[in-house]
Amino acid sequence: MTGTITADQSPVIVKHTKHRTNSGGSTGYIAQEQNETLDASDGAHVLEEAYSYEVCKEIADYLSERTAIRPKIGIICGSGLGSLADELTNTDIFEYENIPNFPVSTVEGHVGRMVFGYLGDVPVMAMQGRFHYYEGYGLAKCSMPVRVMKLVGCTHLIATNAAGGLNHKFKVGDIMVVRDHVNMMGFAGNSPLQGPNDPRFGPRFPPMTRAYDAHYIKTAKKIAKEMKIGSDVHEGVYTCLGGPNYETVAELRMLKTLGIDAVGMSTVHEVVTARHCDLKVFAFSLITNKCSLDYDSSDDDANHEEVVTVGKNRQHICAQFTRRIVQVISDEISNQ
Numbered sequence: 001m002t003g004t005i006t007a008d009q010s011p012v013i014v015k016h017t018k019h020r021t022n023s024g025g026s027t028g029y030i031a032q033e034q035n036e037t038l039d040a041s042d043g044a045h046v047l048e049e050a051y052s053y054e055v056c057k058e059i060a061d062y063l064s065e066r067t068a069i070r071p072k073i074g075i076i077c078g079s080g081l082g083s084l085a086d087e088l089t090n091t092d093i094f095e096y097e098n099i100p101n102f103p104v105s106t107v108e109g110h111v112g113r114m115v116f117g118y119l120g121d122v123p124v125m126a127m128q129g130r131f132h133y134y135e136g137y138g139l140a141k142c143s144m145p146v147r148v149m150k151l152v153g154c155t156h157l158i159a160t161n162a163a164g165g166l167n168h169k170f171k172v173g174d175i176m177v178v179r180d181h182v183n184m185m186g187f188a189g190n191s192p193l194q195g196p197n198d199p200r201f202g203p204r205f206p207p208m209t210r211a212y213d214a215h216y217i218k219t220a221k222k223i224a225k226e227m228k229i230g231s232d233v234h235e236g237v238y239t240c241l242g243g244p245n246y247e248t249v250a251e252l253r254m255l256k257t258l259g260i261d262a263v264g265m266s267t268v269h270e271v272v273t274a275r276h277c278d279l280k281v282f283a284f285s286l287i288t289n290k291c292s293l294d295y296d297s298s299d300d301d302a303n304h305e306e307v308v309t310v311g312k313n314r315q316h317i318c319a320q321f322t323r324r325i326v327q328v329i330s331d332e333i334s335n336q
């Protein structure tokens with residue numbers, strides 16, 4: 001462990017930890033620098049695990065060398081939506097535990113594998129399982145696969161998630177196309193981009209005013225109409241909280257007052273990372289539960305079984321919806 005001094009003179013501890021790597025068939029360890037979070041025990045900023053450009057490239061190369069599929073579109077499957085990846089054909093599948101330096105999925109409804117394959121005739125790579133802050137992974141680590149997607153050659157990210165619906169118009173099973181997000185964890189000083197910036201990924205201060213591509217939002221709504229699910233598909237603002245607990249009524253009332261339509265525990269940091277490295281983003285939430293804004297509500301308490309069950313019940317619609325958006329994006333990439 002080495003100490004350095006930051007611009008604000010607070011002590012910084014850079015930890016060097018060992019990371020599992022099994023490239024080349026043998027299991028070994030490599031040292032890797034870490035990014036910072038606050039260590040309450042001594043008041044120092046302790047960098048949490050960040051993946052350098054070289055390590056992300058190593059992971060991207062590991063994947064690219066083992067598949068001939070060259071995706072331009074990366075997909076992250078939300079809770080219960082992993083079956084989206086089961087729709088892929090001619091797949092090359094990488095279990096997370098076999099990818100060097102990759103974390104593992106620990107949440108039910110997140111299988112834990114990277115699937116390369118074809119959705120229709122479009123090559124994609126899909127994360128069947130994402131990483132969450134509440135699993136003990138820092139935001140940089142949660143978002144690292146987005147950088148890997150970029151280095152594999154993706155130009156677009158489609159992020160899906162399960163979320164609680166705050167907007168009274170939303171029903172369980174509806175889809176909310178994400179118009180924008182409120183980065184609550186960012187307000188609290190936690191960002192996947194914290195720490196030294198590597199300009200090979202993107203700029204120190206990336207804009208977020210157009211985080212979610214307006215053209216794809218419009219396209220998605222058109223697709224919803226064509227699929228005759230227009231009344232089940234909305235547009236709205238998502239926020240991510242740290243979890244793993246669901247929200248209190250007072251917290252939900254506050255979020256609603258802030259203009260939030262759906263709340264979850266993912267996606268925002270992935271999108272920040274994607275925009276930083278200039279990926280175009282389309283995201284949608286499957287509304288898996290209604291958020292109780294009333295202490296006397298007869299709604300069931302939020303629970304992950306319901307979240308996963310609703311995901312499974314709606315997997316077919318979500319897969320069709322995604323497939324059509326992927327086709328439009330792919331056609332546009334081909335015509336550029």
Ligand SMILES: O=P(O)(O)O[C@H]1O[C@H](CO)[C@@H](O)[C@H]1O
Binds near residue numbers: 077130264265
């Ligand atoms: O955002 P995804 O991974 O879809 O899942 C959402 O659902 C889980 C809680 O039920 C949390 O992981 C939350 O983030």
Ligand SMILES: Nc1nc2[nH]cnc2c(=O)[nH]1
Binds near residue numbers: 247263265
């Ligand atoms: N934070 C949060 N995450 C969710 N994921 C699915 N439903 C919910 C919810 O109600 N709250």
